[in-house]
Amino acid sequence: MRSEVSVTFKDNQPVRIDLNEAQPMPHDVARKWLDDEFTRMGCEPLRPTGKLLMADKVVVVAQAAGPAGFADAKWAQEFARAASAALAKPVVHIEADSLSISY
Numbered sequence: 001m002r003s004e005v006s007v008t009f010k011d012n013q014p015v016r017i018d019l020n021e022a023q024p025m026p027h028d029v030a031r032k033w034l035d036d037e038f039t040r041m042g043c044e045p046l047r048p049t050g051k052l053l054m055a056d057k058v059v060v061v062a063q064a065a066g067p068a069g070f071a072d073a074k075w076a077q078e079f080a081r082a083a084s085a086a087l088a089k090p091v092v093h094i095e096a097d098s099l100s101i102s103y
Contacts, residue, residue: 003090005080007062007070010097015070017080019090030085033078037061046099055101058083063096 003019025033034057041064045052061079062070070076083092089103 003084005083005092005094007094007096009067012067015067015076017076019080019084022077022081025081025085027085027088030082033082034058034061034086037065037079037082041065054086056099058087058092059094059096059099059101062094063099066096 003022004016005019006014006016008014031054034054038057038061041061043057043060043064046056046060062083065075065079070079080092083094084090087101087103091103093102095101
């Protein structure tokens, strides 16, 4: 089964991270990794209520990282592993500028 995370930024080629050969990240570790990155990057919840869905967190972290963050192959691989595990989806497509995600 194919496993991939792709992230698209306006005016840039999509970043595709192949996870077929990557060791799966445990769900709880993935959630913690995303929580830590969300905090480290100073991200804010998307919703005025402050409620933050895991999909929102993935999109916001991707947007905060920007193309420069995804240029770091090691960080991008960890992000992809965490996003795939936290969302429990083998294929994830993120549109960072429009804050949307599809599977």
